[in-house]
Amino acid sequence: MKNRSLFRRLLIGFISVMAVVWLANLALDVYETRTSKRRDMQRELRASALRILVVMQTMEGRPPAEIQPVVHKMEQLHYALYKELGWYTPALQTQVWKQGSLVYQSPDAGLPTTDAAAGPYHQGLRDGWVASVESDAATGVTVRMTTEVIGEWMLQVSSVGYYLAPLLFSVPFLLVPAWFIIRAGLRPLRSIVGEIEQRSGANLSPLASTPYQDLQPLVGSVNRLMERLTERLEREQEFLIDAAHELKTPLSIIQINAESLGEARTPQRIEEAGHGLRTGVQRATHTVHQLLALARSGSDRDHASLLQRDLVELVADRLALAGQIAATRGIEIELQAPEQCVLPLHLESMASLIDNLVSNAVKYSPQRGRVSVRISSAALPVVLSVLDQGPGIAPDMQRKVFERFFRLPGQDQPGSGLGLAIAERAAARNHARIRLDNRDDGPGLRVEVDFG
Structure with missing residues (x-):
């Protein structure tokens, strides 16, 4: 794509204004000529x-x-003024009628042929000519005079220079000052560009304020962008540190058990080292998968991929997959939902949200417990609820569990502490909010996803 120039745009705009003013003046001149x-x-x-x-x-x-x-001499008197001033002498035709008969007519002036029988009031007239007909009823004399309008000739191609000359002569005297004025006007903008160009990639400090009111929105927008980038980089740095810390434990387990496996001499010791090695690999794999899911569920991504989908069908499909894991612990999963509930959803992030909520509910429910999944669409907003029969979460901890890598004190269930963080970001990507609350009808946690 061809690069555009703001300087050229302003200069062309200035020339365009000049052209419009010139055209308006030309139109006024034409109006004066024709009226x-x-x-x-x-x-x-x-x-x-x-x-x-x-x-x-x-x-x-x-x-x-x-x-x-x-009559011919009277015609010459009509021309006298134009000849004296040296003006262009217009063509003229005079006709004198007496008692309806044509008694005088000027030589051919380029007008349509005279029709004597039509009388003085019905003779042809060319465009750009005017006529005057005066009569004396007492003598029966009628005088009809026609002439071309001075000024019509100025509109001919041969006289275009009459109109173009003022514009052409004034353009150099106007464009040169305009060029300097526009360059001077854009100097503060170039100064801001220069300040940004001189910065290193690590310098995200705000730009200095500008005294120019027109540039304040630009400087403010750049500074707000710098602020958002700074916050994001800080979050990403914290994420990398937390992820490295979280992966350090399973990797240490893998290393210790790998060394033990190499030194083991008894079948029992080999079995223990192999079990520890598999546990470490499983935990590291789970953490890596959760980290990838967290990265994909970012709420700051573009929402253009949200399409109309059936929430009931999506939840049923994910529960069918989760049912295999729940069956190993004897946990029953039930779904209470209408036949259909169509919403604008992002398929991948919504599936991640459902999987994490149901996985947590199954993990923290007791053996042979029950997990209830409900979709309420009778009244807006639509609400997706997941209820378990686990120990619940203390009210003062319900906000903190959404932090990455946070795990409740005394928790003995394996996990990475990323499930609810992933669910919250996935909900935001689908224009929804997550709420936590302990159940009123017994032990357990209620998680609600509000699509309002």
Whole structure:
């Protein structure tokens, strides 16, 4: 894609404004030419026609041969003003009618052929010409004069320079100052760009405030972005430290048991070392899978992938997979849901949320216990609930368990402490919230996912 220039954009904008002003001035000039000048020339034409009419009154009874030279001289008087000022002399046609008969007509002026039978009021007229018809009822004389409007010729191609000259002469005197003004106006912006370019990748401190009101939103937006990046980098650094610490224990177990396996001499010792080795690998594998799930369930990802899906069908599919694990401990999983509940969901993160909530419920429920999964859609918002029969969580710890790698004190169940953190981020990606509460109808924890 071709790079665009803000400087060029502003300069083109300035030129465009000049062109619009010039076009507006041209339009005004055209309007003056076609209206004001037309009216002025028609008044002059009427005055000349009235003068000829007065002269004709003094020539009552004269033959046409005597009338024609006099009218021709009157035409020349009409031209006198234009010739004296050196203006362009417009074409003119004069017609004199007496008792309905044409007694005088100027030489051909480029007008349509005169139709004597049509009379003075129905003669053809070219565009850009005006006519004045004056009559004297007492003598039966009618004078019709037509002329082209001065100014129409200025619109011809040969006179384009008349309009372009002011624009062409003024452009250099306007663009050079505009060039310096725009460059000076963009200097504070270039200063901000220079400050950012000089920084190292590790410097995310805020930019210095600017005295220019127009640039304050830009500086503020950049500073807010720097702040969000700083927070994210800090969270990622904490995550890496916590992940390394969490993986250190199973890796240590693997190393110790691997060394023991190499030194073991009795079948019992080999069996114990092999069991410890498998336990360490299993724990490390589980932690790695949970770390990957946590990374994929980020709530700051784009929500464009949310599609209309049936929550009931998705929950039923995930419970079918969890049922195999629950069966090994004799735990029953029940689902209470309507036939269908369609919501905008992200399939992968929603599956991770359900798996973690149900896995935790199965893990902390006693042998032969029951896990209930309910979907309530009778009234908005839709709520997904998972209830177990475990020990529950103290109210003062219910917010803390969502922290990564946090495990309740005295907890003897194996785990990485990432399940609820994954579930919370997956819920946020699906525009939902998670609430924890201890059950009222007996021991156990109630986890509710609110899609409001």
